[in-house]
Amino acid sequence: MADEAVDREATRRRFINWFLGTSAGAFLLSVLYPVGRYLIPPAVGESTAGTVTLAIKPDDVKPNTGQIFKFGSRPGILVRTAQGELKAFSAVCTHLSCTVQYRSDISHIWCACHNGHYDLNGKNIEGPPPRPLDAYVANARGNQIVVSKGA
Numbered sequence: 001m002a003d004e005a006v007d008r009e010a011t012r013r014r015f016i017n018w019f020l021g022t023s024a025g026a027f028l029l030s031v032l033y034p035v036g037r038y039l040i041p042p043a044v045g046e047s048t049a050g051t052v053t054l055a056i057k058p059d060d061v062k063p064n065t066g067q068i069f070k071f072g073s074r075p076g077i078l079v080r081t082a083q084g085e086l087k088a089f090s091a092v093c094t095h096l097s098c099t100v101q102y103r104s105d106i107s108h109i110w111c112a113c114h115n116g117h118y119d120l121n122g123k124n125i126e127g128p129p130p131r132p133l134d135a136y137v138a139n140a141r142g143n144q145i146v147v148s149k150g151a
C-alpha cells in the first residue's frame with residue numbers, strides 16, 4: 001500500500017516537472033521567436049528590375065510637377081522640371097527612408113517626415129538627409145516613360 005502511494009507520488013511529480021518544463025519552454029519560445037524575428041529582419045533585397053516602363057504617360061506629367069511610381073518594390077519619383085525636363089530618383093529619403101514628394105510651390109523634392117529638401121538633381125540641400133537621392137534615368141519613348149537605374 002505504501003509502495004503504491006510512493007509510485008503515485010513519483011508519477012505525479014514527474015508529470016508536474018514535465019508539464020512545468022514544457023510550459024516554460026513554450027513560454028520562452030513564444031517570447032524569443034517574435035523578438036528574434038524583429039531583430040533579424042527578413043532579407044528583402046533591392047529590386048533587381050533595372051528598367052521599368054511607367055503607366056504614367058509623358059503628357060500626364062505637367063511642368064513643375066512630380067509623381068510617385070513603383071520601381072520594383074520601392075517608390076520612385078518622376079519630376080518634370082519647369083523647363084520641361086524629365087528626371088527620376090529613388091523616392092526613399094536618405095535620412096530615415098520616408099517617401100519624398102514634389103513641392104511645386106518651391107520646386108524642390110521634399111520629405112515631410114523631418115523637413116528634408118532635395119534640389120532637382122536629387123542633391124540634399126536642407127534638413128537632415130545625409131546624402132543625395134539615388135538618381136535614375138528617365139526617357140520618354142513615344143507615349144511611354146521608361147526609367148532605368150542607368151550605368
Ligand code: FES
Nearest residue numbers: 093095096111116
Ligand atoms: S526621413 Fe526624410 S527627412 Fe527624415
